[in-house]
Every structure is written in C-alpha cells, then in structure tokens.
Amino acid sequence: PAVITAGEQKEAEAVIELFAKWLPTQNNLIHNRQEDYYEGIERTLVIIKPDNWRYASSRPGMIIDMFSRSGLRIVAIKVLKMSVSQAVRFYGPTKDGLKNRLAPIYGMQARELLEREFNIPLTEEIEKTLTESFGDLYSEEQFERIVEFMAGIKTYERPRDEWDEPGLVKSMILVYEGKDAIGKIRTILGATDPTKAAAGTIRREFGSNICINAAHASDSVESAVREMGILEVEKNHLGGVLRHYVANR
Template identity: 35%
Template sequence: MADELTYALITPYSLLKSRTGGILGRLLSLSNLDFVGVTMFAPSDAFVDKYCATIEEQDCKPSWKKAMKDYINSNFRRVNKFGITNRMVLLFFKGPRALEKLKDEVIGPITSFQGHTIRGSFGDFVESSDGKIEYFEPAVVSAADHRTNDKQLALFAEYLSNDGGVLEDIVKFSEGVKAETTLVILKPFEEQSPLPGNMIDMFSRTGLFIVGIKLLRMSIAQAEDFYGPLINIFREKLKPKPEKIAEKLKEALKSVLTFEVPNAIMNSHAEQLSEQLKDMNAMNEFNKIVQYMTGLDPEKSSPADKKRPGTARCLALLYRGPDAIHKIRNILGPTDSKKGEPGKVRRIYGEDIMKNAAHASDAVENAERERKIIGLWDNKGHCELKEMIENYLRSKGSC
C-alpha cells in the first residue's frame, strides 16, 4: 500500500491553554506514522476562505459541517472575536492509511468524549436535544476524507511561504515589555516517542509563546558550526590532568622496565603529554557530540556527505517573551542532568552531560547565531514543506 501524506493542525485555543505538548505527544506516539515535518502557521483571511470552501464540499452531517466552518471562521482569522493570536502548529505525517489512522485512531471524531482520543481529552462538543450545537472546540483540525485531504494539502503548499514559519511578530506584548526569542532543541528522539510533547508541556510553565518550530535533521556541517565554540572550552576544561597521565604511565612502564622511573622525569613528560593531547581530546569529545546530534560519524564522512541531513531527529522550537533565555534555562536545569533539582527537564529526561534532553541558547546573540545555522531565523528562502507537499501531490497526479 502506498504511503499517504496528511496533516494535523493544533488549534489557537489549544496553544493558548498550553495543551500543545500533550496533544503533540499523542500525535507522535499513537499514530504509528512517520512524522515528516512541522511548522507554525497563522492563516491569512484568503487561506481561511478557501479552507472553508473545502469543508463545504465534504460529505458529512450538515450540522457538523456548519460547526466546523463557524469554528474556523471564528478562530482561524488574525482578527477574531476572542482577541487571541491565530498561531497554530501544523504537523505532517506519512505512512500507509495515514489519513484513517490519524483521524480515527488518534484524533477521534468531533463528538468524541472518550479520553483515549485527542478530542476526547482536549476537545469539547455540546449538542442540545434539538440538534443545535451549543459549544465546539475540536483541539485539532485534520482532513475528513482523501479528496479533501489533497485539496487542503495543496492549500497549505500555496500559503506556507506567506502564512507559515517563524511568527515572532504575531504575538503582541504590553507597552514597555521587552520580549526576547530563545532557541530550544529537543535532542534526538526515537520514532513514536512522546518525549518531545512531554518536554514541551514542561516548558509551557514558563508562560512563553511558541513562535517557531521545525523538525530538524542536522547535517554534520551544521553541527560542527553550531557546536564549534565548544572546542576551545574543551581544550582547557577537558585537558588531561598531568598527575593522571603520570599515574597511568607509571603503571604501564612497570610491565616493560625492571626499574622505577623517577617521579621528576615522569611528571615532566606528563606535563608535555597533557599539553600535546588536549587538542586531540577536545576534538574527540567534539566529534562525539556531532555524531550524537546527527547520527553520522564526522570522521568517516566525505565533504559532500557532511552537507546532507543527518539520520537523528531533533525538534527545534523558538520561545518568545520577557526574560525568555533565563526562564527556559531555569526549567531546563544544569548541563549535567544528574546535578539538576527534581522537576527540571534534564533531571527527568536526561542521561548524562551530552545526552541531557535539550539544548537552550544562553544569550540572545547566541540564539540568533544558532537559529541562522539551523534555518529557523526568518521566512526567506526555500520552503521545504511546500516542496514536500507538491512532490507528494505530483506523484499522485493531484497537482
């Protein structure tokens, strides 16, 4: 059976109520589908008009169709009656029977009250005895059928470049509030893992706004650029201690010499070795980080291979708000996950200093540098998700 491409759109209300992490965790872990892309999306009125037209064509109960159109018109427009931002998280999934699996098994029907589905846990649907819909919050919006799915995917491809991507300017703050944007990278996670959602749920405690998100397969070239400043730190911080070298040398020489080497000679050579080995040791540790973040061995990769996307999957997010750098790093905890206080992200989900769950920028200027490296700086240039959708529709003959 051929793979299908479909989508899930986490609604503005769900983001406002900090339900993003819980919903995303369910989407990633329960669908048994390949998670192939994600971005922020704030639709223009032109998109909303065309999207509502695709709903009108669906074959479903008129009252449900009306409820969905009314909801989208009320919530998806940049100027809406609730006065909230229309930021949404748009996710793409691929696999056999992707539409049915996502819609029926994970998201659930709009009338669902069963907690095992996303709408059962995070949505609401209240219908009066005379069939009138009193209240409706779907939590997640997705395609209803294959024909509509293709039309809606084509709409996303048409509007992603203008309505999607980095949405720093869409969230407004009170006069005098100085907002800053920080970068968080959730480090490599397995297929169908709820961990990214769990960590996002913890970050929501900061009260910051998600204004950018990207599924990241970091290339070796990107990782080397991103983590390059660590090399100088490693040279001194991880420099082999002369006394340890002297101790190891002394033990090793016992097996080949019949006399004991004087400590003065041993210590002199240990000092020299420590200085000579610090660069090699620093590069060794640096390459371990690059390999972990990319899934590829930098020492066995050609220059061309180093520019290709890695095999490890990370999730990059932009959080915006006052004191964003400090707030995120505070809830993240220290680099060494074992030294963090209970309740910190790294203490709960980290394993060691390198596999410590997530990276967070330590200054605004570093956040800017890092964002540019991973392609989460602005909305200019090539749109990978647009290309992915168009290639899929073209392969089906729907484009």
C-alpha cells in the same frame, strides 16, 4: 478550535495540496506587527535532541508541555536533520572549552597510568607533552561525539563536500518568545549535567548524561540569534516536503 484536522482522506489531500502551494511563500518565524510589542521581549531557541526520537514515545510532547508552563509563546517550530556543517558551527564555541577542561585531566591520567604500568617516575614536562598529544586528541574525539549525536555522523565519516547534506538523526527546534524567555526556559530545562539538575526539570527527568541531556536552550539573547541563524529557523521547508508528497503519492 485549538486543532483543525480533515474529516476524511479526500479533504486531507486537498488541504495538503493547498499548503504545498502556499507555505513556500511564508516565513517560518512569526513576527508581531505591533511596533512597541518587542520592548523587553526575548526570543530563545530550544532543540529537542535526537535521543527523544529514537523510538515512538510521548517524550517530545511531554518536554514541550513542560516548556509551555513558562507561559511563553512558540513563534517557530520545525523538524530537521542537522547537517554535519550545522553541528560543527552550532557547537563550535564549546570546542576550546572542551580542550581546556579535558586535555589537562587526561594528560595527567595518562602520566599516572604510564607511571603505574612501567614503575618509573615521569616529569611534568612529559605530562605536558601527553596533554598536548593524548589530551588534545581525546578532547577532539569528545567534540566529534557531540557532532555524531546531533548529526548522526562524525566529521571524518562524511566527505567535506557533503557536510551540508541533511544528517541521519532527527531533532525538533522551537523558538519561544516573551519576557525573560532565556531565563524561564533554562530554569525549566535544568543544569547541563542531569545528575546536578534540580528535581522536576527536563534534564533531570529525561537526560542521561552531559551530552545526551534531552534538550538544548540558548544561554543568552546573542546565542539565540547566532543559533537561529545556523539552523535557519526562518526558512520554511515544510512546503517542499508537502510538494514531494503530492508529486509521489
């Protein structure tokens, strides 16, 4: 059978106790023991982002169903509340890109706004100063919004020594495995900007904007390895959840 479930509450409790004892010894990531299996095989990380969990809906299941059309195997899955530390490390590589792309735009807009407001011409040197101050500040705030979206809180809203604590919002992470896993998953996912994503892709169907765009997928094998390390996909936390349930039921 594809799914096994208990027939009655007593049976369910017994199974939960069994898994509470057994799961902590298990790796969360499935490994194939066949030596030549991994020739040409890729793994990629997918995050079903917090916007899908704000209220009870079928969206997460629909997204998984769309990814499943790739024919790839799911070899790891877990629900987590991304910590501030994880969010900062995970999206850290985008920070310089945000600064380089956004700061000049908002520096120029700040110059134009001041020129209109005060009816005086401003030099390119002043625009450069505005870029290095207001533009950089705006870019930093955009990064904070990404952290807030994924962890539920901005970095400056939580003491530094609490950054490793679980965040306030839920995500689901999955690892898909198979030939050309990176390309297949990203094709189904669609472009970062939902308005530019192809029809029928996940982001076109469920995304709202560049940040709130339903799901994340690794863009390379190297990125997948880095991201899986940050989110500790191999660590099995379900055993602890079940032990807590058993102890407090």
